[in-house]
Amino acid sequence: MSKPFSFRLLKTDGDARRGELITPHGKVQTPAFMPVGTQATVKGLMPDNVRATGAEIVLGNTYHLMLRPGAERIAALGGLHKFMNWPLPILTDSGGFQVMSLSELRHIDERGVTFRSHLDGAMVALSPERAIEIQGLLGADISMQLDECLKLPASSKEIARAMKLSLRWAERSKRAFEGRVNEGYALFGIVQGGDDLLLRAESVRELTGMDFQGYAIGGLAVGEPQEVMLKIVAETAPALPAERPRYLMGVGTPHDLLEAVKRGIDMFDCVLPTRNGRHGMAFTRFGAINLANARHAHDARPLDEQSAHPAARTYSRAYLHHLTKANEILGAVLLSTINLAYYQTLMAGMRDAIAAGSLAEFHAETEAGWAKGDLPAL
Amino acid sequence: MSKPFSFRLLKTDGDARRGELITPHGKVQTPAFMPVGTQATVKGLMPDNVRATGAEIVLGNTYHLMLRPGAERIAALGGLHKFMNWPLPILTDSGGFQVMSLSELRHIDERGVTFRSHLDGAMVALSPERAIEIQGLLGADISMQLDECLKLPASSKEIARAMKLSLRWAERSKRAFEGRVNEGYALFGIVQGGDDLLLRAESVRELTGMDFQGYAIGGLAVGEPQEVMLKIVAETAPALPAERPRYLMGVGTPHDLLEAVKRGIDMFDCVLPTRNGRHGMAFTRFGAINLANARHAHDARPLDEQSAHPAARTYSRAYLHHLTKANEILGAVLLSTINLAYYQTLMAGMRDAIAAGSLAEFHAETEAGWAKGDLPAL
Numbered sequence: 001m002s003k004p005f006s007f008r009l010l011k012t013d014g015d016a017r018r019g020e021l022i023t024p025h026g027k028v029q030t031p032a033f034m035p036v037g038t039q040a041t042v043k044g045l046m047p048d049n050v051r052a053t054g055a056e057i058v059l060g061n062t063y064h065l066m067l068r069p070g071a072e073r074i075a076a077l078g079g080l081h082k083f084m085n086w087p088l089p090i091l092t093d094s095g096g097f098q099v100m101s102l103s104e105l106r107h108i109d110e111r112g113v114t115f116r117s118h119l120d121g122a123m124v125a126l127s128p129e130r131a132i133e134i135q136g137l138l139g140a141d142i143s144m145q146l147d148e149c150l151k152l153p154a155s156s157k158e159i160a161r162a163m164k165l166s167l168r169w170a171e172r173s174k175r176a177f178e179g180r181v182n183e184g185y186a187l188f189g190i191v192q193g194g195d196d197l198l199l200r201a202e203s204v205r206e207l208t209g210m211d212f213q214g215y216a217i218g219g220l221a222v223g224e225p226q227e228v229m230l231k232i233v234a235e236t237a238p239a240l241p242a243e244r245p246r247y248l249m250g251v252g253t254p255h256d257l258l259e260a261v262k263r264g265i266d267m268f269d270c271v272l273p274t275r276n277g278r279h280g281m282a283f284t285r286f287g288a289i290n291l292a293n294a295r296h297a298h299d300a301r302p303l304d305e306q307s308a309h310p311a312a313r314t315y316s317r318a319y320l321h322h323l324t325k326a327n328e329i330l331g332a333v334l335l336s337t338i339n340l341a342y343y344q345t346l347m348a349g350m351r352d353a354i355a356a357g358s359l360a361e362f363h364a365e366t367e368a369g370w371a372k373g374d375l376p377a378l
Numbered sequence: 379m380s381k382p383f384s385f386r387l388l389k390t391d392g393d394a395r396r397g398e399l400i401t402p403h404g405k406v407q408t409p410a411f412m413p414v415g416t417q418a419t420v421k422g423l424m425p426d427n428v429r430a431t432g433a434e435i436v437l438g439n440t441y442h443l444m445l446r447p448g449a450e451r452i453a454a455l456g457g458l459h460k461f462m463n464w465p466l467p468i469l470t471d472s473g474g475f476q477v478m479s480l481s482e483l484r485h486i487d488e489r490g491v492t493f494r495s496h497l498d499g500a501m502v503a504l505s506p507e508r509a510i511e512i513q514g515l516l517g518a519d520i521s522m523q524l525d526e527c528l529k530l531p532a533s534s535k536e537i538a539r540a541m542k543l544s545l546r547w548a549e550r551s552k553r554a555f556e557g558r559v560n561e562g563y564a565l566f567g568i569v570q571g572g573d574d575l576l577l578r579a580e581s582v583r584e585l586t587g588m589d590f591q592g593y594a595i596g597g598l599a600v601g602e603p604q605e606v607m608l609k610i611v612a613e614t615a616p617a618l619p620a621e622r623p624r625y626l627m628g629v630g631t632p633h634d635l636l637e638a639v640k641r642g643i644d645m646f647d648c649v650l651p652t653r654n655g656r657h658g659m660a661f662t663r664f665g666a667i668n669l670a671n672a673r674h675a676h677d678a679r680p681l682d683e684q685s686a687h688p689a690a691r692t693y694s695r696a697y698l699h700h701l702t703k704a705n706e707i708l709g710a711v712l713l714s715t716i717n718l719a720y721y722q723t724l725m726a727g728m729r730d731a732i733a734a735g736s737l738a739e740f741h742a743e744t745e746a747g748w749a750k751g752d753l754p755a756l
Contacts, residue, residue, distance in 0.1 A: 039704045041707075041708040043707055044707035046708070046712070068700065069700045076678075077676075077678050077694060083696070084697065085697075298454065298455075311424075314463055316461070318455050318461070319461055322418065322461075323417075323419060325446065328417055
């Protein structure tokens with residue numbers, strides 16, 4: 001039997017938490033940012049390069065992997081860790097979010113969801129039990145329950161219906177997962193309830209009664225203003241059990257991460273650092289920088305001489321501008337790397353600050369750096 | 379003053395030669411294969427990854443770089459080595475080949491060539507002197523003369539005209555380059571003459587009379603059958619001075635490399651390993667393997683357990699198949715890496731075999747491996 005999944009809360013600073021996840025594939029220091037490896041690859045990066053950014057865990061997508069190459073195939077090939085050559089922890093989502101955002105024809109009922117594959121048009125069924133089965137076939141260290149994730153704005157009635165359905169699916173997911181808890185794996189329940197604080201509170205109450213290994217806050221960053229998201233996080237996170245990790249799904253910008261950690265979140269995932277990197281955007285301690293901008297064309301300076309990552313210290317802005325304008329793969333590769341490294345540096349900074357009881361100062365300094373903006377062009 | 383450019387011929391085996399280039403940015407063991415870094419990047423690969431394949435020199439493209447970001451800009455940024463973070467030797471072509479193959483509207487006369495940029499439609503002029511100036515701005519260790527490269531088949535009259543024009547341009551290139559020879563840089567003349575052995579012989583005679591630091595055979599692999607190319611190489615290479623390196627431009631497949639080394643060629647460049655890698659094709663000691671083929675979908679074996687490069691030993695064929703089918707950037711990155719590593723392994727094998735006087739055996743074994751074909755699927 002593997003070492004069981006656990007979470008150690010090491011230190012708090014206000015609502016912010018410094019902790020450590022222990023999983024079958026190793027430890028993860030929290031607050032943690034998980035790069036997204038949608039199709040069994042963090043886009044463009046070799047696993048060693050992902051590790052070199054400081055990442056200790058990546059996210060895999062049930063929806064994409066069940067359609068291609070298929071969960072049974074990955075299992076036959078030894079599981080997702082081996083398949084993608086990533087020996088560290090993996091969290092997989094349940095597929096619910098992508099079913100809503102990517103598949104055109106879908107039908108939700110009590111049993112689950114059926115949808116048309118965006119790849120070949122085949123009709124595919126996903127139930128809470130099948131989502132757990134798939135994540136087990138992938139070998140995820142942390143699995144997520146299937147939930148129904150609405151876009152906001154939505155009516156209270158609709159939000160309540162989806163939240164309650166997600167609770168019933170949470171129970172079924174937990175039952176389906178039972179044997180795997182003893183093997184050291186974790187299942188997280190997902191708090192739903194849209195932008196309605198009462199529904200969120202009800203979801204928290206019911207979910208925590210079921211006792212998951214961790215809790216996610218889902219259904220945010222789906223169209224609502226940032227202040228609404230942060231309000232929900234601020235009210236929801238402290239209501240979750242202190243001894244369990246808290247994961248804010250699909251979030252976010254560097255500023256979102258700062259604000260959400262302050263409100264008690266331990267884990268994040270987001271495509272922004274890699275997606276924006278593929279489009280010429282760099283995240284830095286000077287804020288976001290658009291390398292496509294002509295002001296970089298002559299600029300011999302690197303993005304950040306003080307970066308912990310060599311890619312941000314080595315390549316000139318002029319070179320990154322050139323690669324971006326020329327649509328060269330290496331531009332996507334370097335900027336994805338630089339962005340993931342910045343996200344990890346930001347998380348490490350928050351972890352150190354929480355440990356030192358100085359998160360407010362770190363927060364203020366970081367925001368001041370962004371507000372000051374980029375170094376003036378030469 | 380930098381150490382002057384030189385070539386040491388270390389050993390011969392029949393017409394095949396084992397040698398060493400010494401350039402301002404270091405040594406290159408020959409026979410050598412130069413990965414193509416068209417737009418100041420070997421597509422998709424970080425410079426460290428290119429080095430890790432065994433490459434000691436890369437090629438840069440005058441045509442592409444003069445149009446974007448511009449040779450003067452690269453010079454202002456410290457030269458091409460610094461711009462692309464490649465500290466080892468660089469050879470640049472003269473732009474002649476791309477003018478013929480990429481620009482739609484072009485006019486050639488005695489002075490040079492004017493063409494419409496494929497990027498922004500601007501009319502651009504390239505003369506032998508400007509091609510030398512551009513390559514100097516880039517800081518190339520080895521520059522190439524501007525030549526006129528025809529597609530084959532072409533009429534004898536047309537081939538003779540282009541060859542003679544290329545000779546006059548060779549003289550002008552040499553004059554323009556004079557000061558840089560003392561700084562340790564090299565200029566290669568280019569033998570033209572299409573598929574006409576008499577015209578090739580005339581080109582060799584005239585060029586060698588001018589005494590370049592090295593000689594290229596151009597105007598091949600432009601539509602003619604392989605046996606025609608090899609016949610031209612077999613007749614041309616031994617007529618070139620033994621104490622100068624010989625470079626067969628734009629060639630080729632692994633089989634082309636074997637055959638051309640046997641006929642006395644020292645240097646090669648080709649986009650095949652990276653271009654085909656981006657399209658799911660792997661070059662291996664079992665021959666070329668199309669990873670898009672469904673037979674790889676379930677195959678847990680790596681491409682080649684005995685490869686010197688970890689990428690070929692680590693990732694399963696099933697994973698490479700998946701990345702190829704999913705059109706993931708990492709598929710292009712991994713297969714480009716694997717292919718460049720195979721090309722370098724092949725060159726290293728030839729170098730060792732020439733040194734040991736056993737190139738014929740190495741040649742036969744290598745071809746037998748390709749003929750045997752890929753390992754049967756599991």
